[in-house]
Amino acid sequence: MNYKYSEILRVPDLMNYLCIGKDKAYSLMRSRSFPSTQIGKTYFVTKENFEKWLNENAGKSIEV
Numbered sequence: 001m002n003y004k005y006s007e008i009l010r011v012p013d014l015m016n017y018l019c020i021g022k023d024k025a026y027s028l029m030r031s032r033s034f035p036s037t038q039i040g041k042t043y044f045v046t047k048e049n050f051e052k053w054l055n056e057n058a059g060k061s062i063e064v
Contacts, residue, residue, distance in 0.1 A: 007046055007047045007048065008044050008045075008046060009044065009045050009050055010044060011025045011029060012025075014028060014045075014050075024064050026043070027064040028064045029043035030043070033053075034053060035049040035050070035052070
């Protein structure tokens with residue numbers, strides 16, 4: 001699957017989308033239930049996988 005750079009979300013993007021701080025964004029990226037990928041020290045998630053995860057967890061309380 002080919003992804004455009006704009007379809008990749010990083011920690012600052014999650015902070016903005018979810019109105020959470022840096023520590024919580026990193027905790028979420030490291031969570032086993034979150035569809036992120038780590039390359040070196042940098043975490044990424046595709047926008048498509050993020051939206052799918054968000055929809056699947058709608059109405060749930062997520063602890064990070």
